Amino acid sequence: MESHQHHHHHHVHNHQIDSLNNVFKISIALNVLYVAIEAGVGFYAGSLGLLSDAGHNLGDVFSLLLALLAFRLAKVHPTARYTYGYKKSTILISLVNALILVAAVCLIVAESIHKFSHPAAVDGTVVSWTAAVGIVVNGLTAWLLMRQQKGDLNVRGAFLHMAADTLVSLGVVVSGLVIQQTGCVLVDPVVSLVISVVILVSTWRLLKESVSLSLDGVPSSLSKGEVCDLLRNLPHIEDIHHVHIWAISTTEVALTAHIVLGNMEYMESVKDDVRRTLAAKGIAHCTLEMELSGCDCRCKDCE
Template sequence: MGHSHAHNHAHPELKGRNLFISILLNILITVAQVIGGLLSGSLSLLSDALHNFSDVISLIVSYIANKLSRRKASLQRTFGYKRAEVLAAFVNAVSLIVIAILLIIEAIKRFQEPQEIESEVVIWLSILGILANGFSVLLLKKDAKSNMNMKSAYLHLLTDMLASVAVLVGGLLMKFYQLFWVDSVLTFAIAVYLVYVGYDLLKVSTKVLMLFTPDHIDVQKVVNAVNTLDQVKKLHHVHIWNLSDNELHLEAHLDLEADVTTTQFNRILEKIEQLLHEQFNINHITIQPEFNKKDPKDVIVQD
């Protein structure tokens, strides 16, 4: 059986320090908004505080996962903790959706019975939320492009910033036009957006945890490409999955045209590795060579 992961798959150095700064900022925002929400009677401010508190939890989860993912593999944990960040993304997505549903229920109740709200407190605390979350978003933006865990943290903070903008608009409308029902409407809108963002992240992280073939990979094209190589009869029993954001694995059986030596198979394997890495960015390959073996030769076989 041939196995390789020698091709370049450099892991970007993720900035845990930026996550830690974001955690501290969100703790500050949460405490301030809880106090302000209770004093002003604003549900949207309290919902924003609840959202920020969920972000504190999710950012801590992301921070721990980021640290765990760097730990080396061992005899008991042969993959190390590389999936910790995917699991963190999944947990964060679920928390977003649950919180959003609770906010929707509360917003509907409050809309039926609008209450007078101290808008000055709402305005100043929403500005604080915009500034702090905006800074956190800038800190994590770069890493969010290449890492699912960082993306989940980034999305939490981005939605926080947008929610604070909405709360600011609501505070201004309440201050100058006494439209107190706007507080409930904004809460509802924020919650619906949270469901939308959370569902997309939940879907992506679930696919990775379930070892589904990545959306950008066409298994049949992979098989066809390998089958064009010399001495290859058919690639079958194929599994392709993401272990983490940076590791794309292929495991398969390879039916050969001839009963080759180990040295000859190594040359064939090198060509397969190069082809799959260059065309499909697959960087971990495990191949089981076969010749005249009586077993199913279907591309996908339930093992």
């Protein structure tokens, strides 16, 4: 039974990865096409702003490619040296993507401050129409990623990139229309600063969790105390200690624990109960050591 459940889990997980691979391929193709259009219009209109934004969107394509690479690495089989395969690289890539988002915000803020002191004439019509295309492309990409973004940090990072770009494009459309009607070019950096704050707030959680998982912290979806309490309440378990919970990848969680029993004849049934309980909490990999009560090696790490 245990072997069947483990196989079923990985079958479903691999199906999800294959589905996400297709989403990312479509998203990359859409964004490459938009970068080409934006760069072409920028050259035609002589707009440095559009050319700069095309470069920014090219960076987003790079982030999507990184996320796609993460899914490919997650499927690499374990080796004698890397016994979990390259699953941990998915966490490192999510951290890189979070840092890219922070860097993008810093660049937007720096450019906005520069525009306050050096306002430049902007062709509101050209900028607005081009940015409107960006809303469609980035919004569609964000929509494709939205359903899956809660279950994987890399998908969440890509979703935030696309949602942020949708906001930026929306801000550009609004500022372009206002500039076209009023001629007030300072509205452009004001809108950019507001958008920067929104992006930074939404990125903070991604950055925080990526750093935490990189340091083998307990995933935010789990509570160590709650897991310990659930296991202590199972039949025949007297106590649990030396509990460690960490992420193998952005989607897989592992646990090791010492289980204290009053009677070793229940060991196999307790193992089955523990694995079922942990699987229900999203912990698919567990290593358990059974101990007979009376051992003096308990600790208070679950309290």
